[in-house]
Amino acid sequence: MIEVATEAKSLNSAVRGHAFPTLESGNVSFPDGRYVIGFEPGRDGCSFTVRHRVEGAKLISDAIAEGLAQFVCTVASPLSSYRISHVSTEHSQEIRWNNDDMGEPPMFTPMVVVLKAFQRKLSQQLHGVHELWHGRNVTFELGTRLALGDVVLMRSSILNMLLFERDLELSEGEFRVEAEDREGFRFRVHLAQDLHRFLRYNAADQRHSHIVTHIVGACFGVLKSDFSEDEDEEGGWRSFRGLVAMAEMLKARELPHWADEDFAPELAASRLYPHTIGGHPDAANGEE
């Protein structure tokens, strides 16, 4: 589970003025407010479980409990003009999409939205709002965003960081990986021509997943050798959002990450993308 927290005290250049209090980055309406979003990627590559949690903003928590507001997550791929909003009454929301609609990894915008208009005389103590709102009568119209999370781009999976490139200098079956950190963080995977072709067109072939596991292991190896000691320096791995998210994902799977002494690249790779033999895990033990 990857968590992203939106806090009123964090700075954001896009602060807007509204006629109602909103919990969003840089907005002081809820001084102690936190909107925490947990993301759990589905194994099918086209779903996510999103868990919404609102803290320190009683007005919002109450509106949800009273059925006045609901959880919404917008999935978007602007490149292919795709934008769909998913609504849920539950804190935990499963979101699915069709990869054929996506021109790029989807972007998610979580929020809490008013679906039954209501009015409140706001109180600092009762509702957790800033004193600026104290005593004011506010109407919350249909569609009002009570909480707005930061946009999350689905690039935290290591597979989204792989950039496959054909390398004519490599002989059949060879590959090598290198880290590339000029525009975000990615792994450039140099592949011999046959491997390049195979990985592009044979996703359903079981050998495909074994090769990917091997490549992911090699990528983790690069992180261990080149990015394990510089985490606090500028340009270190913590400067890359994708790597921070990946470290958190490994932690969630109870695995150390590349800055930890006991990090084993091959174990991390095969934990995330296990080798399955003959399509059934038991086949490896001769029990199929």
Next chain:
Amino acid sequence: MSITVYAEWDEAGYTRLRRSLIRKSAKGADVQREFLEAVRDTPDFLLYMEEHLDLREGTELEPLAERMSEAEFGNPPSDTERRLFDAWQELTPRIACRVAFWGRVTFRHIEQGRIESTFLAGNGGGTVTGAQRIDTALSATGEESPKSMDACVRTVLRRMGGLPEVRGNRSVYVNCPLARAWWRERLVAEVTAGEDDELQRHIRTVVHPESQQYWEELVTFVVSRNSVFGSVEVRNILVRTLARALDRSPTSSLRRATGLKQVCRAVSIVQASRELSVLPYDHVAQLMETIVQLHSAET
């Protein structure tokens, strides 16, 4: 379910080629001259592209059956766009937003004799053909020479599959005639959702406008990363409302790109504080009607 992998140019190679042709040092230089000389002659163009680009193999999209005139290619009439979309209905947005894919599709139309490579250099309406533009650019002298060669190269790249390096993500939707036709008709299909022909006709007045600028404005609001249209449904309701308004008053100011821009901005302002995508259809439709009426004026 099997997924069709379509043939397209190798994306990295195609991007490198575009960048090498539009970089500052290429302006009026041999690299642009060589490219334009190739575009001037269809067999040379085919050879040039095959020498410079690798193919990502897959199913080739079948080109249209009929040969197109230069004018028809540059600005396909509505019925040609419909025919094109019908023929390529199996395409998905994931593929149809790819510059490398449309670059290959355009190439195949040239290879199969449906269009000439010089058509790519045509610049919208007017009486000057693409071939004439290339000739003018190649024979220009003095200060004008690099400028006109550069402009011509950029036109060719834009029409071939889009030029996102200069025009952003919307380029594929607005600059490549084949892609533009597909996206326009897809929008018609999405907005009408199989409803009657009359509604489709009204919608086409919005998505197939007389002015290219109008379509570009619409696409900017639909495709932009910062687009405030919360969802496909909101966009569809707005297009329906616009179409009805234009049907009621054909001389409305909403027929102009500036009118559309005002409406889109007004929707953006509402969407900035309220999430329209989760509201009931009638509620959003009423809101759109109010906004459209507010910004509609007889001209």
